[in-house]
Amino acid sequence: MSKQKPSIPKGMRDFGPVEMARRNYIFTTIRDTFRLFGYEQLETPAMENLSTLTGKYGEEGDQLLFKVLNSGEFLKKVNDTAFKTGETAVLPLLSEKGLRYDLTVPFARYVVMHQNEISFPFKRFQMQPVWRADRPQKGRYREFYQCDADVVGTDSLICEAEIIAMIKRVFAAFGLADYSIHLNNRKILSGIAEVAGAAGMEAELCVAIDKLDKIGRERVEEELYQKGFSQEAVAVLAPVLEASERSNGEWLDFLKAFLANSVVGSTGLKEVEEVLSFLTLLGEDTRFLTLDPVLARGLSYYTGAIFEVKVSGVGVGSVSGGGRYDNLTGVFGLPDISGVGFSFGVDRLYDVLDALNLFPEAQNEGTRVMLAHFGAEERKQAMAYLAAFRRAGIAAEIYPDLAKIKKQFNYADKKNIAFVAILGAEELANGTLGLKNMVSGEQETLSLEEAISRLQG
């Protein structure tokens, strides 16, 4: 065996103890919030049948799926004709499983498979990694975690209001004060397209319009022309694209007039207003909430509300997003189930909290006391103390090797252990132990009971 340099696949990461402590802080905060709002946890397998995944994320999405090679003689099924036909013919013969691309589609699959056991509305959350084979870059990885919460089986806009409330709760818990929840509605986008006389070109309109804050009005208009929008259409869109920032109220007034002749558009607007009023009933103000009719988001399956959360002042993309999808389970044979959901991007939240220095100081979540010993006899006695500490609920460990006391202290110091309990010949004879506070440097000689109460304090 030749030596090989250890490495991990592109775009994937290890998480060390410090990172894990911080990630768990994020997970715990989000999980507590989901539970507080009545969501139940679900997990689905890392792999799904490829047929479950393909065609759900558009052509681009299919390209980004990680496919898993069939086990056994995976070439057996590939014959000459298939091989000559090319990838599209060969792929299904080679691979029938793939890694999940998001949590929403597996959830939809789950709902359909278990429709008879589920009582609707069904509220679940799911926190698991997903995989995408795109090129990694800032804040984008090939393996990353999503924390999804979805409700299916109701079209009540209370769900939308609650999603906003949950986002606010989570962000408040993190101490984030400068962020905004962008809210839009797919029907408003449809209405805008309709008013512009480009009813069939919603998708193109969305992709272009969504980039407004990123590339500016002129380049959006350029792109619209490129995609075949007429002069008149772009002219009609002008007041929407105007850079001047409107307040939520101003947007509502503007849209009421702008969408007056569009039935869908007006419906969308009504939905937004209803979400806002439910939010008020929940006792939530509209701080952090930005009406953003230009927000489109990529995924094409949204049919109602659309959310996206951006944190200001850090170069990280959106940290959370979601929306309502009216017919997600339709492709799996269960029509007319409306759902709404959203997702926190843990990895991006991590970057945000890190950049803003918002992680709490690592509290004493590690070992509280380490037992150090001067020899084999002392170590034996230390084992008894070790067990006693643990019975008392004190996180304790023993230095496992017979080593110089200096080395043992060094270990405790590196690991930020608060106390070291020392056992030497003297302590052994007296039935005591030396307890040293590693921060203050103070040391006292105590009985086991005294040490326990000191450590519990």
Next chain:
RNA sequence: GUGAUUGUAGCUCAGCUGGUUAGAGCGCUGGUUUGUGGCACCAGAGGUCGCCGGUUCGAACCCGGUCUUUCACCCCA
């Protein structure tokens, strides 16, 4: 998928127009200190210069390929 970019010790990085034995800081190991960590001083270990190939008398340095890093585009958490 397109266009750039990065790779030298465990980590962060020097390394001149190609020249003989590739360096620093931090960390690590040992010692000053056989009952005490952090601080200081001393000593030491540690590198196929990402990998493969090419040019050259000679390559960490130049060229090609490949992997990886980072960034923009597309798209997206």
